[in-house]
Structure formats: C-alpha cells, structure tokens
Amino acid sequence: MPSLRHHLELGELALKDGPHPESARRDSELLLTHTLKKNRTWLLAHDDELLSDKLFLSYTELLARRRCGEPIQYIIGETEFYGLPFRVTRDVLIPRPETEHLVEKVIELAARFQQPRIVDVGTGSGAIAVALAHKLPHAQITATDICSRALVVARKNAKLNEVDLRFLEGDLLAPVASEKFEIVVSNPPYVPETDRATLSVEVREYEPALALFAGDDGLDVYRRLIPAAFDALAPGGFVALEIGYGLSTAMRELLSRAGFEQIEFVPDLQNIPRVACARRP
Secondary structure, three states: OOEHHHHHHHHHHHHOOOOOHHHHHHHHHHHHHHHHOOOHHHHHHOOOOEOOHHHHHHHHHHHHHHHOOOOHHHHHOEEEEOOEEEEOOOOOOOOOHHHHHHHHHHHHHHOOOOOOEEEEEOOOOOHHHHHHHHHOOOOEEEEEEOOHHHHHHHHHHHHHOOOOOEEEEOOOOHHHOOOOEEEEEEOOOOEOHHHHHHOOHHHHHHOOHHHOEOOOOOOHHHHHHHHHHHHHEEEEEEEEEEOOOOOHHHHHHHHHHHOOEEEEEEEOOOOOEEEEEEEOO
C-alpha cells in the first residue's frame, strides 16, 4: 500500500495538469493535511505512514475539485486574513491580502476618535469588520450585507475570532439609514462586466458574481455608495474604499462631486492605488 509521501507526489503530479501548476506541491500538501486533519509538520514527520481507503477516496475527490479550478480556500473551507482565521464558503469572496491595506488605513483613521462608530458595507465573510473589531475593541462596529447567506458566514467568523459586533441585512447603508458614523468602510464590487472573460477560472466560475461585478465600468456600486456614505458620516468623518485598477481618477471625481474633501489614495505593494480615502467636512 502506498505511503503518504507517495500520495503526496501523485497529488502533485495530478495538480500540475490543472490551472495552477505552480502551486501543485503546496496545494497537494494542504489537501492531504486537510484530509488527515493534521498539520504540515506532522505530515513531514510521518510521510512513511499509510493512507486508508476511505481517506484516499476523500483526498482524490479534493484533488479533482482543485484540478477543475476550485479555490483551495473553498475546498478546505478556511483562509487567513490579517493574521486571523476565517471560514469561507462560495457565498462569500475569499479575503485578499491587498484588502489588508484598507484595514490598516481604517485603523489609522480610527485613532483620531475616542470611540469611533464604524460601518463596514458589504461585509461578505466579515473579514474587514472582524479584523477591525479585533484591533479596535473600543470601537462600535456594524457590518451590513444584502446577502443573508454571507451574513451567516460573517457571524461565524466573529464568533470564531471572539469579537463582538453588529450584523444587519440590507442594501449598502439602508439598514443604518437613521444613524451616523465616524468611518464608512467598504470593499464593494468593482470589476467591470467587460472584464469577466479575463478573470481566472477560480474567480470567474466559483466566487459570487454579486460581490465581484459592478456594471460596464466597475463604478455602479460606488455611484450609489459614495453619496450615501456622505449622508451617513458625522461631520469630520471619513470614507475608506478599496478600489480596482485604473479607477482612481473616476473615484476622485465621484468623491469630490459628493462633497468630500482631503481625497487621497493608498498604494498597494505594486504601487497601484488600492484604497481611496476622503473626509466629510
């Protein structure tokens, strides 16, 4: 009967025929440790052990899903964001490392207020809101989403990370229409529909379209969210938004037109504008 080492090598070979051959070794290890419910250290120390028929079938099924392009995070049901563990399902976007720039900016802005009221619009998995609640225990944090299934995931992630915040279902800022905040933060859909065919199979076929696409130019949600954010902010409050590639000029115009001042952009590690930030006078 083949050893775990042999299964690992076969898994790597199988995944090299998939859409992401560059991560075949890492992915085969992740899927095998997930199947075994062990960590990588254990696997490396016990790679001469045998795999039962039942676990072999489970591992084979996971490999088949990955070969079709399903994101590894959906297959194992978890990922990491801002150093914290998060559950993910196909009802939510997989949190991206670049979104950590948005979290960092909000933490910087929150330092200006004693007890900031923060609302995360379109929270999805809850990654931004939970990370902020973990880092800013003195803040009052609310998270909204139009998708009830996404909110189920977000609530689980708040519990998993032992943070206390409020979740409300509804479109953009509608659930908090009568309230005021010091900070409105969001990573909304911003992929133009015309870019759909250029996306990787992982994103295009598996992640929720509702959380990805925003009209032909990627600005549809911003056009509604930015004026609503202005109305939701207390004087001196800030909006912080993740933006897509090439949208900074249009975002500056939308923010200025809505009445915002002190408009700035935060670059990501590739020096691409990633976060738009502005102040309500």
